[in-house]
Amino acid sequence: MSETVLMQGDEAVALGAIRAGCRFYAGYPITPASEIAEVMARELPKVGGVFIQMEDEIASAAAIIGASLAGVKSMTATSGPGFSLMQEAIGYAIMTETPTVFVDVMRGGPSTGMPTKPSQGDIMQARWGTHGDHSIIALYPSTVQEAYKYIITAFNLAEKYRTPVVFLMDEILGHMRENFRMPSDNEIFVFNRLKEEQIKEEEVFLPYEPEEYAEPTPSPLVEMGKARFHVSGLIHDEAGFPMANPDVAERLIRRLVEKIRLHADEIAIYDEYLTEDADILVISYGITARSAMRAVKIARNDRIRAGLFRPITIWPVPRTRLKELLSRVDAVIIAEMNLGQYAHEIIGMIRDDKKVKLVTKVSGELITPQEILDAITEVQSGIVGYY
Amino acid sequence: MSLSNPISLRFAGIGGQGNILMGIVLARALIKEGKWVVQSQSYTAQVRGGPSHCDVLFSEEWIDYPKAETFDVLFALHPSAIMRHYSLLKKNGVFFVDTSLMNMESFSCMDPETLPTGFPIEVCRITRKILGFPFTKAAIDKFHTGVVANMMGLGALVRVTGIVDIETLKETVTETVKKKYVNMNIEAIDYGYELFDKEYKLTQRKKKYPIGFE
Numbered sequence: 238m239s240e241t242v243l244m245q246g247d248e249a250v251a252l253g254a255i256r257a258g259c260r261f262y263a264g265y266p267i268t269p270a271s272e273i274a275e276v277m278a279r280e281l282p283k284v285g286g287v288f289i290q291m292e293d294e295i296a297s298a299a300a301i302i303g304a305s306l307a308g309v310k311s312m313t314a315t316s317g318p319g320f321s322l323m324q325e326a327i328g329y330a331i332m333t334e335t336p337t338v339f340v341d342v343m344r345g346g347p348s349t350g351m352p353t354k355p356s357q358g359d360i361m362q363a364r365w366g367t368h369g370d371h372s373i374i375a376l377y378p379s380t381v382q383e384a385y386k387y388i389i390t391a392f393n394l395a396e397k398y399r400t401p402v403v404f405l406m407d408e409i410l411g412h413m414r415e416n417f418r419m420p421s422d423n424e425i426f427v428f429n430r431l432k433e434e435q436i437k438e439e440e441v442f443l444p445y446e447p448e449e450y451a452e453p454t455p456s457p458l459v460e461m462g463k464a465r466f467h468v469s470g471l472i473h474d475e476a477g478f479p480m481a482n483p484d485v486a487e488r489l490i491r492r493l494v495e496k497i498r499l500h501a502d503e504i505a506i507y508d509e510y511l512t513e514d515a516d517i518l519v520i521s522y523g524i525t526a527r528s529a530m531r532a533v534k535i536a537r538n539d540r541i542r543a544g545l546f547r548p549i550t551i552w553p554v555p556r557t558r559l560k561e562l563l564s565r566v567d568a569v570i571i572a573e574m575n576l577g578q579y580a581h582e583i584i585g586m587i588r589d590d591k592k593v594k595l596v597t598k599v600s601g602e603l604i605t606p607q608e609i610l611d612a613i614t615e616v617q618s619g620i621v622g623y624y
Numbered sequence: 625m626s627l628s629n630p631i632s633l634r635f636a637g638i639g640g641q642g643n644i645l646m647g648i649v650l651a652r653a654l655i656k657e658g659k660w661v662v663q664s665q666s667y668t669a670q671v672r673g674g675p676s677h678c679d680v681l682f683s684e685e686w687i688d689y690p691k692a693e694t695f696d697v698l699f700a701l702h703p704s705a706i707m708r709h710y711s712l713l714k715k716n717g718v719f720f721v722d723t724s725l726m727n728m729e730s731f732s733c734m735d736p737e738t739l740p741t742g743f744p745i746e747v748c749r750i751t752r753k754i755l756g757f758p759f760t761k762a763a764i765d766k767f768h769t770g771v772v773a774n775m776m777g778l779g780a781l782v783r784v785t786g787i788v789d790i791e792t793l794k795e796t797v798t799e800t801v802k803k804k805y806v807n808m809n810i811e812a813i814d815y816g817y818e819l820f821d822k823e824y825k826l827t828q829r830k831k832k833y834p835i836g837f838e
Binding site for chain 1: 627648651652655660661662663664665666667668669687688689690691693
């Protein structure tokens with residue numbers, strides 16, 4: 238058992254990324270994600286990695302895609318304004334099926350907004366920020382320990398499904414420090430790329446072959462220097478060469494979406510607290526889930542049967558489990574630090590006879606347990622009726 | 625079921641005084657003693673001279689909600705922090721004040737005449753556990769630099785509240801600060817430790833939530 242230390246959220250992400258095998262970081266400093274770059278600049282050279290500060294976020298995003306195609310796992314980190322600039326590159330990474338990790342430590346927006354205040358305003362941008370039909374994987378941890386754990390998962394998912402993965406955090410989680418225990422080697426799993434010797438010399442390598450890569454999962458990218466293939470953001474065939482054929486286009490776009498949609502259950506990570514007998518389900522994620530947990534504990538003390546569902550993979554939505562829970566409960570409360578971006582997605586899954594209440598906040602302050610508790614009691618009095 | 629709230633401390637001052645370092649050192653020391661800790665901070669774009677504060681929460685159990693609305697201990701390193709934060713102090717909480725810029729040797733709630741200008745009388749209605757000392761001035765006199773005022777403050781805080789062992793604190797400082805400043809910081813902690821002979825123990829109150837008429 239290793240020792241418990243005090244660790245910052247941003248620090249945990251950077252160290253976790255290195256543990257996952259990240260050896261290239263390109264970024265541009267921005268509050269509240271600068272600490273990730275700081276740690277990367279200090280730690281990457283020690284393990285033979287490369288840190289580079291680019292001229293802006295557009296170049297940073299492009300650089301990590303290049304690095305990943307050249308054979309190393311790569312990452313960048315930014316906040317809302319920079320994440321907006323990276324959207325075009327995210328689209329390129331989706332189209333070229335390049336494993337990359339984009340960390341977005343969310344701050345108040347739109348635009349420059351509130352640099353030192355938290356927000357969860359980039360939930361929809363993470364999903365639909367780039368143009369065109371696509372799928373995305375986005376993770377959002379709640380504690381510093383989880384930040385370390387799930388950044389490794391983010392790298393694994395990126396490699397496994399050959400897609401960019403968005404790793405969401407917020408200013409509070411990024412800047413706060415709390416107890417942290419470094420996991421031992423047998424507690425973590427790292428997904429590695431195909432080794433050179435695993436590829437047969439005479440075989441034709443078709444990186445975008447649907448049969449091979451749609452089921453069961455797309456195959457991992459090879460390490461640098463072996464298989465040659467063409468990379469293009471244009472609609473391309475199995476070999477990667479541009480081809481403006483309607484059939485090819487249809488097949489490609491559908492496959493890009495399906496490869497994540499069909500594996501949504503495998504990808505889904507979530508956490509539940511007292512949901513077995515819950516009448517009221519609180520849905521919250523990231524840092525607000527911790528307020529929600531407190532509120533649920535207090536509600537349980539008052540014998541209100543509340544429970545908490547916390548999606549960790551924000552995208553794809555853990556739909557199967559969520560639908561199961563939603564059909565059982567009487568009321569749903571959704572708490573998030575934006576004006577209902579995730580609620581928009583969840584409300585579509587809820588039947589009309591259920592009571593739904595949103596707890597939203599955009600003031601740059603964390604939602605307090607009291608605010609969620611007020612919503613729970615209000616909903617509860619609606620269920621039991623007034624006397 | 626009873627829920628316990630973590631014990632909360634806030635170090636407030638202006639950027640550059642080291643109030644965030646104070647929180648980090650204390651949080652590390654608390655972890656060494658096996659506590660669950662959350663340390664968070666707030667600062668503005670004006671990094672030097674702008675308002676800044678650092679919160680430390682600790683508990684015997686895992687801390688779910690990482691923020692505190694009221695504080696058991698408030699440490700004001702600068703007069704401007706008093707007005708900004710005093711209302712967040714819990715009833716009978718411990719209030720440390722750096723009086724260096726307040727032109728007052730000592731003051732007491734019993735005699736409002738002794739209160740420095742700008743010191744809100746309302747504080748006396750919240751708590752009588754007010755501990756004032758010109759930390760910065762003393763640091764300059766003794767160590768020829770004001771930077772160790774925060775460590776003096778930590779020494780005093782540990783003596784009065786007893787939240788961590790002084791040896792744990794010194795050990796943490798030795799690991800945290802640059803080697804060449806270690807001795808100065810340790811001396812500052814010792815100096816602060818001797819300042820007050822009061823003892824205000826902090827207890828983690830278990831909040832009972834009543835259920836109906838039971």
